[in-house]
Amino acid sequence: MPTVHTGATPPIRPTSGPASREETAAVRERGLARLRLRIPELADAIVVSLRASEPVYSGGSIPPAEAPLWIGHSIDLALDAFRMPSEERAGTLEFPRRLGMRRAQQGVPMSALLRAYHIGGRVICEAFSQWGMEEGLPTAYSTALIDDAWDIVDWHSSAAIAALRMAETELPNRRAGGVLLDALLNGETDPTTAALAARAFSLPEQARYVVVVQRPVEGPAAPLDPASLPGRVHGVPVVWRMHGESAIGIAVIGDVPAAEFGAAIPGREGRRTGVSVAVSGLTELGRARQLAELAVRTITGGGPGLATMDERLPATMLTVRPDLARELELRVLAPVLSLDPAGRDLLLETLGAWLEAEGSATRAAEMLFCHRNTVLNRLRRLEQLTQRSLDNPRHLVEVTLALDAYLLRGGSTYVGGRPPTPPGGLHPPPLR
Incomplete structure (x- = not known):
């Protein structure tokens, strides 16, 4: 690389160096x-x-x-x-x-x-x-x-x-292209708009795209330094657009699975990240952004986190119809929710740990710092109250979704978490 000079006088640079x-x-x-x-x-x-x-x-x-x-x-x-x-x-x-x-x-x-x-x-x-x-x-x-x-x-x-x-x-093309890219993220599907945005940002019109949404948790957020946004994730370039305190990323992921791409996004203190499923072109960026926004809302607890739509689809469905989610929660978990808070939280915490451990009572016991038989006894108690068997696939789906609905509504999270923020509206605000 050539050396550049501005007239500033650098220190003298002797050529000799240490002997060892x-x-x-x-x-x-x-x-x-x-x-x-x-x-x-x-x-x-x-x-x-x-x-x-x-x-x-x-x-x-x-x-x-x-x-x-x-x-x-x-x-x-x-x-x-x-x-x-x-x-x-x-x-x-x-x-x-x-x-x-x-x-x-x-x-x-x-x-x-x-x-x-x-x-x-x-x-x-x-x-x-x-x-x-x-x-x-x-x-x-x-x-x-x-x-x-x-x-x-x-x-x-x-x-x-x-x-x-x-x-x-x-720069002139980029500024005009940025307006067009924002329009696509807001739901515009016009092929001409997509073609002009693609030319401005050197993006393919047809490719496997994902959209990333990073937004602050509830409460005042520290200003987001654009320099801290990763220019590449998992080897994939990311184009970022700012929307108030939130950042919207667009990436062409090729053959990389969306969940694998999402897992490589660096965590950020005080912010939550949602990743859409892969869509097939620039005209689908609006749908992808909406899915990424929904994925963010499946993050329970009061702190930061990351959610990919590929891994949170069932929970995302609950955020779309909170009234039906509440109905499912009450229909399945009402006997458990009627217990005193300590008894309720104990059973739901155990169920959450068992699900996170993929059905292993031994691993759940390690997470909860108790004996394996204690986990099994609590799960049997939950089965008796709900009249649903965790060995029955249909019953297991109902219980799992009901727990998700409870957590998304603001119930205590399992394994030492904090109450989450209730899900908001479906449609994201437009980019400006």
Whole structure:
């Protein structure tokens, strides 16, 4: 990758290095650990310098809270790259590319982005030099880290600038395409709309698509940093659209099962994730989004979680007709629900654990910290009250769905969970 320059004066880069490979590795790890503890401090120093020298970083086109977050993430990623052989560092370029595209959307000129990377490189190198002096190390140790730091800055800045240039040429089409993509997610099925959106985002019109919905749990949510949304999941690129505090992802999964793709989505504190079944093209994105929204509503408990429609279809059906779900709950579980709360929760908790253990009383007992015979005795008690046998397939389906209906309505979750949020309406709000 070519080296980029902005006029900033980097530290002198001697060519000599430590004599011992083992010593180099040990010093490198100590230095990286020290700088990782200082990431917020270093990011703030870079932001202060940038705002003093580049008006675009202080004039409002970049949200004030965004620059420290993205720069801190860039430093963290650069420190990860130190531990990689040169041939593997290309794997760290996805974020710089996304950063370049983001800055293009914000109207940041190339010179300002270049200066951001060089100020960042200078601050990191000065931190390595300071650490080396504090440790009383020979200069050769810290200068070896400085050499590597500038190589990584060159790689990352070149990737970001290339993405910025490309995004600048594609931006008008992307903005128009984004409106069309939002229309498809809102239920539009016009083939012409799909064709134009496909061209703007380089997406196939016909392919196996899934839609991912990430939304906050009940209550105020922390702002979602777009940088934290994964550009790839399970090796599959994901196009994200923001809708208020929620994020909507579109992915072409090919032959990957939807549930397998969903399982690879990173968990997120304070947010719930739903994944649709696979649909056959862009004109079906609206249906896929609706299914992903329904999948989210099957997550019980008050915290975050992930639900794929492929694995939650029965529970999803209950959210569509809450009146019928309540009727099923009462018809099957009324004798259990009439018990005192402690007795009710004990039986339902045991049933939930037994179902989660796929019918194994031994595994359920381990989950509940009790004896296997205790589990069996509680299940027999439940069978007596409901007059349904768990050995009868039809009865088992009824009992399972009735328990799901109870949990979705707000009943106590099994195995130490918390009360869930009752399901909301069927149709998602339109994207804006």
